[in-house]
Structures are given as structure tokens and as C-alpha cells.
Amino acid sequence: MVHNEFAQVAVAVDATANGPRLRLRDLKTGRIRFLDALELETLVWLPAERMELLLDPSADRWRDA
Known part of the structure; x- marks a missing residue:
């Protein structure tokens, strides 16, 4: 857990797909997302300014579905 x-996010490696991927679960909502190696590498290379845009919770998190 991180x-x-x-x-609060639970982190695990999932091996049920074609290759290993990261399984992330939001412990508050139960929402799950899987990230493969390409998606993780993209986060590593993402410029700080673009990451800051992703971290704005009002952009997506608190909007009606």
C-alpha cells in the first residue's frame, strides 16, 4: 500500500494478461487501473508540467460520471 x-492506493503486479502489469486500486473507491510497461515508462518520461496537470483532482476525480 502507498x-x-x-x-491510499494498493499496488500489486498482475500476471494474468499477456505480460506483467501493475495493478493499482484506489482504496477509497475500489476503482482499479492496470498499467503496462509502456504506460509506466511514459510516466517516468513525462515532463513535470504535464504531470502537474494529471495531479489536479478537480479535472476528473470529482466530476459526475
Whole structure:
């Protein structure tokens, strides 16, 4: 588990697909996302300014589905 005052996420490696991928579960909502190697590498190379846009919770997280 990875957590701070803003989020709690369970992290695991999932091997049920064609290759290993990271399984992320938001412990507050139960929402799950899988990230493969390409998606993880993209996060590593993402410029700080673009990452800051992703971290704005009002952009997606608190909007009606």
C-alpha cells in the first residue's frame, strides 16, 4: 500500500494478461487501473508540467460520471 494524507492506493503486479502489469486500486473507491510497461515508462518520461496537470483532482476525480 502507498498512502499519504490525500490518497491510499494498493499496488500489486498482475500476471494474468499477456505480460506483467501493475495493478493499482484506489482504496477509497475500489476503482482499479492496470498499467503496462509502456504506460509506466511514459510516466517516468513525462515532463513535470504535464504531470502537474494529471495531479489536479478537480479535472476528473470529482466530476459526475
